[in-house]
Structures are given as C-alpha cells and as structure tokens.
Amino acid sequence: MSARLYSGPLSLFGAKVEIAAREKGIDFQLVMVPFSQQQGYSPKDPEVLRVNPKRQVPVWVDDAVELYDSTQIIEYLEDRWPTPALWPRALAGRARARLLEHASDEVFFPHVIRLMGMRANPDPVDAPEWRQACAGIESYYARMEQALGTHRHIAGDEYTFADIAFYLAQFFAARHTVPIGGAHVNLRAWRARVAARPAVKQVLDAMASYLRSIDYPVPEYG
Ligand SMILES: N[C@@H](CCC(=O)N[C@@H](CS)C(=O)NCC(=O)O)C(=O)O
Structure with a gap:
C-alpha cells in the first residue's frame, strides 16, 4: 500500500509535510480529514485517533512507520527519501x-x-x-x-x-x-x-x- 498523509484543508502543519513529500517526489495518498470552520476537526478521523495520542493532523503512515507531528515526519522523509535533500549537508x-x-x-x-x-x-x-x-x-x-x-x-x-x-x-x-x-x-x-x-x-x-x-x-x- 502506498504511503498516506492525513491532513486538513487549512492545516499549516499538514501542508508542511505535503510540500516536503511533493518536493521529494514521494508516491503518497493525501487523505483530507473532516474539517470545517464551525466544527474544527470533527469528527476525528479514526486513523488519526489510532496513531496520534494528541489527536491531531498531520499523521503519516507507510509500510515501515506510523508517525505524527510535522517535524518528526519531515525528519523521517529526509532519512527515507534523501534526494532531493531538504536539510543542508554541512x-x-x-x-x-x-x-x-x-x-x-x-x-x-x-x-x-x-x-x-x-x-x-x-x-x-x-x-x-x-x-x-x-x-x-x-x-x-x-x-x-x-x-x-x-x-x-x-x-x-x-x-x-x-x-x-x-x-x-x-x-x-x-x-x-x-x-x-x-x-x-x-x-x-x-x-x-x-x-x-x-x-x-x-x-x-x-x-x-x-x-x-x-x-x-x-x-x-x-
Ligand atoms: N506540533 C504539531 C501541531 C499539529 C497541529 O496543531 N495540528 C492541528 C491542525 S494544523 C490539529 O490537528 N488540530 C486539531 C486539534 O488539536 O484537535 C505538528 O507539528 O504536527
């Protein structure tokens, strides 16, 4: 199964991961969880609840890992798909x-x-x-x-x-x-x-x- 990114239509942290994944040309599926200005992130997506004790997007799931927190996820993307690099080498x-x-x-x-x-x-x-x-x-x-x-x-x-x-x-x-x-x-x-x-x-x-x-x-x- 391809990797999945759980994000929201106005999630800054989800967008951070999405841009990074697109820059790296990663094959992934973008899952937009339920969100509205009035209700916020409700109802919570079951995969988000399963993976993230903080109940927040972004969540990243692939065959190797299940991760939450945008910074943790981008660190993994850089290790797993090093090219193009998105941290400086020096x-x-x-x-x-x-x-x-x-x-x-x-x-x-x-x-x-x-x-x-x-x-x-x-x-x-x-x-x-x-x-x-x-x-x-x-x-x-x-x-x-x-x-x-x-x-x-x-x-x-x-x-x-x-x-x-x-x-x-x-x-x-x-x-x-x-x-x-x-x-x-x-x-x-x-x-x-x-x-x-x-x-x-x-x-x-x-x-x-x-x-x-x-x-x-x-x-x-x-
Ligand atoms: N430090 C976290 C922040 C994640 C975060 O604040 N996510 C927001 C959307 S941008 C969220 O899911 N909010 C819903 C909630 O807190 O219930 C990260 O970098 O991923």
Whole structure:
C-alpha cells in the first residue's frame, strides 16, 4: 500500500509535510480529514485517533512507520527519501536550518495563533493582546529580513524545510491581517521565489481554492 498523509484543508502543519513529500517526489495518498470552520476537526478521523495520542493532523503512515507531528515526519522523509535533500549537508548550516524550522513553528506561529483566537471578538484590533501579537509578527519579519540579506533562502543559499515552514507561517499571518510589508524587499523576493516552486504552488493553490469555496479572503501569496 502506498504511503498516506492525513491532513486538513487549512492545516499549516499538514501542508508542511505535503510540500516536503511533493518536493521529494514521494508516491503518497493525501487523505483530507473532516474539517470545517464551525466544527474544527470533527469528527476525528479514526486513523488519526489510532496513531496520534494528541489527536491531531498531520499523521503519516507507510509500510515501515506510523508517525505524527510535522517535524518528526519531515525528519523521517529526509532519512527515507534523501534526494532531493531538504536539510543542508554541512553541520552548522543543518543546525541553523533546523533551528529556523523550529522557530517558525514555535516562536513566530504562536503570534498568529493568538490572532486567530481573537478574531471572534467584537473589535479585536483594539485589544492590547492583538497589538502585541501583531508587533511580535512584525519584529520577526524585521529579523528575518536582516538575516536573509542577499541569501536566496532562509537558512542560507539552499532551499530547506525552514523555507517551507516559514513560507506557510507567513501565509497564515497574512490571512490574519499581517502580511510581509513592502519595506521588506528581501523577504518579499524570497516569498516569490518559494511560491514559484511547483510543489509549493500545488499545495497553496489547493488551500486558496478551499478558502474561496468557503468565501474566505485569500491574501497575495506569490
Ligand atoms: N506540533 C504539531 C501541531 C499539529 C497541529 O496543531 N495540528 C492541528 C491542525 S494544523 C490539529 O490537528 N488540530 C486539531 C486539534 O488539536 O484537535 C505538528 O507539528 O504536527
């Protein structure tokens, strides 16, 4: 049986794995679990419940392994399908790319999650928590703009999992009103470079179609 990836139509972490698997040309089946804006991930997919005690997507199942957590899964994909490599070969570069992938999920994205949580409030823009989350996103953009400099990619010149993670995270930030501003010329050029990759385009186009199908706005993502 071919490998299966359980994901959701608006799952950043599922999309991270899907892009990585497509970049590597892996033969896998994408299973979109039940999801709606109103009900969230309900009912939970039985395979997700069986494999992941955290009851979350993404879940990866193939003949050799059953895995959950996007970072665990991409590490396995890299070991099992090493070409094309999505971590740098050199030790320091590899460590830096891993840290940036982690920071995208655990430092940058939590600000976006805060914005998502406040959207239901009558006037979230007035709340100090809203302004703090926006400031956190903006200061991360400023740091990445500086760090990127003339490099082609987030962790140096090679395209890595760190690019995939941060590309998706900034797309969600843009969806929640904080896109990369025009002053960040390096970051915007990087965003266009990553968006042009066929694997990224395929996954983002599907996410954008889903958003349009439920009448949600789609930010500029190229
Ligand atoms: N750290 C996990 C996060 C996974 C996660 O937050 N998944 C979300 C969708 S993007 C989910 O399944 N949420 C449903 C729930 O928590 O019940 C990863 O990297 O895979």
